[in-house]
Amino acid sequence: MKEALKVPTIAELQAQGISPEVLFWVGCAGSFDDRAKKITKALVKIMHSAKVSFAVLGTEESCTGDPAKRAGNEFLFQMQAVTNIEVMNLYKVKKIVTACPHCFNTIKNEYPSLGGRYEVVHHTQFLKSLLEDGRLTIEGGQFRGKRITFHDPCYLGRANNIYEAPRELIKKLDAQLVEMKKSRRNGLCCGAGGAQMFKDAEPGNKDINIERTEQALETKPDIIAAGCPFCNTMMTDGVKNKAEGQVKVKDVAEMIAEAKDL
Amino acid sequence: MTFLPNIIFGLILVAGIGFFVRNIQRLRRNIKLGVDIPIEGPSKQRWANMARIALGQSKMVRRPISGLLHIIVYLGFIIINIEVLEIVIDGLFGTHRIFSSIGSIYGILIGTFEILALLVFISVIFFWTRRNVIRLKRFMSPEMKGWPKQDANLIIYFEIILMGLFITMNATDVQFQAMGSGNVISGFIAPLFEGLPLHAIERTAWWLHIIGILIFLNYLYYSKHLHILLAFPNTYFGSLKPNGHLNNIESVTNEVKLMMDPDTDPYAVSEDGAEVPEKFGVSDVFDLNRIQLLNAYTCTECGRCTSECPANQTGKKLSPRKIMMDTRDRLQEVAKNIETNKGKFISDGKQLLGNYVSNEEIWACTSCNACVEACPVSINPLSIILDLRRYLVMEQSAAPVELNNMMTNIENNGAPWPYNQMDRLNWNKE
Numbered sequence: 009m010k011e012a013l014k015v016p017t018i019a020e021l022q023a024q025g026i027s028p029e030v031l032f033w034v035g036c037a038g039s040f041d042d043r044a045k046k047i048t049k050a051l052v053k054i055m056h057s058a059k060v061s062f063a064v065l066g067t068e069e070s071c072t073g074d075p076a077k078r079a080g081n082e083f084l085f086q087m088q089a090v091t092n093i094e095v096m097n098l099y100k101v102k103k104i105v106t107a108c109p110h111c112f113n114t115i116k117n118e119y120p121s122l123g124g125r126y127e128v129v130h131h132t133q134f135l136k137s138l139l140e141d142g143r144l145t146i147e148g149g150q151f152r153g154k155r156i157t158f159h160d161p162c163y164l165g166r167a168n169n170i171y172e173a174p175r176e177l178i179k180k181l182d183a184q185l186v187e188m189k190k191s192r193r194n195g196l197c198c199g200a201g202g203a204q205m206f207k208d209a210e211p212g213n214k215d216i217n218i219e220r221t222e223q224a225l226e227t228k229p230d231i232i233a234a235g236c237p238f239c240n241t242m243m244t245d246g247v248k249n250k251a252e253g254q255v256k257v258k259d260v261a262e263m264i265a266e267a268k269d270l
Numbered sequence: 271m272t273f274l275p276n277i278i279f280g281l282i283l284v285a286g287i288g289f290f291v292r293n294i295q296r297l298r299r300n301i302k303l304g305v306d307i308p309i310e311g312p313s314k315q316r317w318a319n320m321a322r323i324a325l326g327q328s329k330m331v332r333r334p335i336s337g338l339l340h341i342i343v344y345l346g347f348i349i350i351n352i353e354v355l356e357i358v359i360d361g362l363f364g365t366h367r368i369f370s371s372i373g374s375i376y377g378i379l380i381g382t383f384e385i386l387a388l389l390v391f392i393s394v395i396f397f398w399t400r401r402n403v404i405r406l407k408r409f410m411s412p413e414m415k416g417w418p419k420q421d422a423n424l425i426i427y428f429e430i431i432l433m434g435l436f437i438t439m440n441a442t443d444v445q446f447q448a449m450g451s452g453n454v455i456s457g458f459i460a461p462l463f464e465g466l467p468l469h470a471i472e473r474t475a476w477w478l479h480i481i482g483i484l485i486f487l488n489y490l491y492y493s494k495h496l497h498i499l500l501a502f503p504n505t506y507f508g509s510l511k512p513n514g515h516l517n518n519i520e521s522v523t524n525e526v527k528l529m530m531d532p533d534t535d536p537y538a539v540s541e542d543g544a545e546v547p548e549k550f551g552v553s554d555v556f557d558l559n560r561i562q563l564l565n566a567y568t569c570t571e572c573g574r575c576t577s578e579c580p581a582n583q584t585g586k587k588l589s590p591r592k593i594m595m596d597t598r599d600r601l602q603e604v605a606k607n608i609e610t611n612k613g614k615f616i617s618d619g620k621q622l623l624g625n626y627v628s629n630e631e632i633w634a635c636t637s638c639n640a641c642v643e644a645c646p647v648s649i650n651p652l653s654i655i656l657d658l659r660r661y662l663v664m665e666q667s668a669a670p671v672e673l674n675n676m677m678t679n680i681e682n683n684g685a686p687w688p689y690n691q692m693d694r695l696n697w698n699k700e
Binding site for chain 1: 511512513514515516518519522523525526527529530550551578580581583584585586587588630633634635636637638639640642643656658659660661662663664669670672673675676677680681684685686687689691692693694695696697698700
């Protein structure tokens with residue numbers, strides 16, 4: 009077991025009378041999925057290096073309810089939402105950063121009507137703002153000159169019109185950003201959204217993640233960049249089928265952390 | 271006797287407009303079968319959306335070829351119809367080309383109409399070719415068989431005939447040709463009619479042209495072509511929220527609050543007399559909101575939504591266009607039922623879910639908003655799909671087994687997977 013990362017919970021900080029600048033909403037994937045945990049840790053390391061005062065809810069965090077809502081279970085969604093909102097309002101949370109576009113969308117767009125009003129940013133937006141404030145520097149490192157294509161997560165892109173933040177970060181890595189034929193608002197879904205992640209696909213002639221991976225591989229990338237833990241899983245699976253060992257799927261935060269050797 | 275044509279014209283005009291008004295009233299009645307929802311957000315922004323998306327065709331041109339062709343037909347439709355004003359005045363008062371007295375502007379005006387008529391003529395021939403010769407994939411989907419295909423072609427034939435009649439009527443108008451101004455296209459056609467009874471042909475073309483317009487006006491209610499009118503209100507009523515926002519169900523919030531608050535008396539009668547809704551989610555058109563029903567009437571079945579849909583692209587049964595077509599078909603069925611039963615709907619044992627849209631279709635959706643983004647007139651098929659899911663899950667507990675497992679996990683341990691909530695921070699130690 010490696011040395012534990014210093015990750016304060018909001019409860020600990022408030023006991024010491026500290027209100028953190030931002031709450032890091034880790035999300036279920038970020039907490040439990042082996043692949044996504046790496047993204048979580050990368051983001052934590054970056055925040056440490058940028059001296060961001062942050063905290064997590066830890067065991068007080070619970071699913072936002074997004075997959076339940078998209079599966080049609082408004083009851084379960086609202087139970088989850090109301091509980092989470094109660095916890096966050098108790099801690100007087102003002103600003104939230106998350107690496108999951110689904111959590112991001114739900115907290116930003118669907119919690120307000122249930123009494124949860126926060127400033128919510130996706131981690132790529134947050135990292136971009138740290139960069140602009142001079143708190144974070146991004147070096148190219150091992151990514152200099154690499155061909156990187158960015159897969160737009162639906163819940164970041166079309167759902168919330170955020171297309172540029174992740175791209176600007178990738179460009180800062182001195183990488184060569186190559187666009188797929190279908191990108192930005194025309195981007196193809198990875199196949200995980202709307203609770204599809206948790207069920208088998210309906211009968212068809214192809215898996216959506218394979219289709220999307222093929223589109224990504226057409227750009228002859230070294231790396232497929234993602235900004236969502238679910239897209240990451242889907243694209244990683246796709247690459248396993250198509251170009252195992254040749255192309256890597258990485259979250260934007262992971263690349264920044266690796267380039268900084270964090 | 272000399273007034274007979276004027277009287278006949280007046281009667282035809284009154285009948286045409288009368289039927290059209292009746293169709294609009296039916297449309298209003300049908301849309302009002304849906305749930306009334308508050309229209310949120312500033313109207314200024316709504317007008318701006320309408321100006322940009324409907325009037326300005328901003329989303330049409332995202333596909334340049336069909337976008338350009340469409341703009342020609344759209345402009346032609348609006349501008350050439352100025353001519354209808356003159357036709358109506360001439361028809362009612364027995365005048366001939368009443369506006370020709372305004373001088374050289376008249377020539378410019380009619381000349382513009384003629385050029386546009388030719389461009390429209392060419393454009394719709396392209397449209398016809400795309401549907402019938404090139405057979406673009408999005409026009410060949412299963413839901414496009416039968417009436418939808420015929421409807422699309424009929425509209426094209428209508429337009430070809432109307433444009434043809436307009437040019438013919440100008441070409442055979444001796445007086446107009448003699449003016450030598452404005453006959454920029456018809457001047458070339460005129461020689462073809464030499465030696466023929468020009469006046470009779472001109473009159474026939476004139477009458478058929480205006481009758482054709484009135485028939486077309488009344489065809490709209492039965493056709494996908496309603497979009498020429500409804501694109502405007504539909505873009506006005508389109509959501510101003512981010513696409514990712516899915517509405518909150520207020521009645522569920524009330525129940526959730528009851529469950530969460532230990533002090534509430536579950537048997538208490540609510541003060542505002544709010545009734546518990548009959549059902550959660552949507553199983554039939556009556557449960558949809560009015561904007562969703564307006565969406566269904568506005569859909570012109572272009573299929574941009576379906577061609578962008580990840581489920582459809584990978585061979586799944588889901589087609590967002592079909593969801594809209596099914597909604598409209600069911601609504602029309604309900605409307606007919608109401609009409610035959612003297613204003614009351616008598617249950618026909620059918621509903622949108624099951625009889626029109628299958629569970630397989632709605633479970634294939636990834637909620638990616640590609641369909642919403644693709645629609646040139648702000649239709650939201652996703653909202654209907656998710657409302658149908660809500661009914662299946664909350665009323666029928668009919669979610670796929672894996673989704674039930676996922677939801678049980680969320681309920682029990684606050685994550686879609688069976689991990690203990692107390693282990694949520696363990697990543698930090700690994």
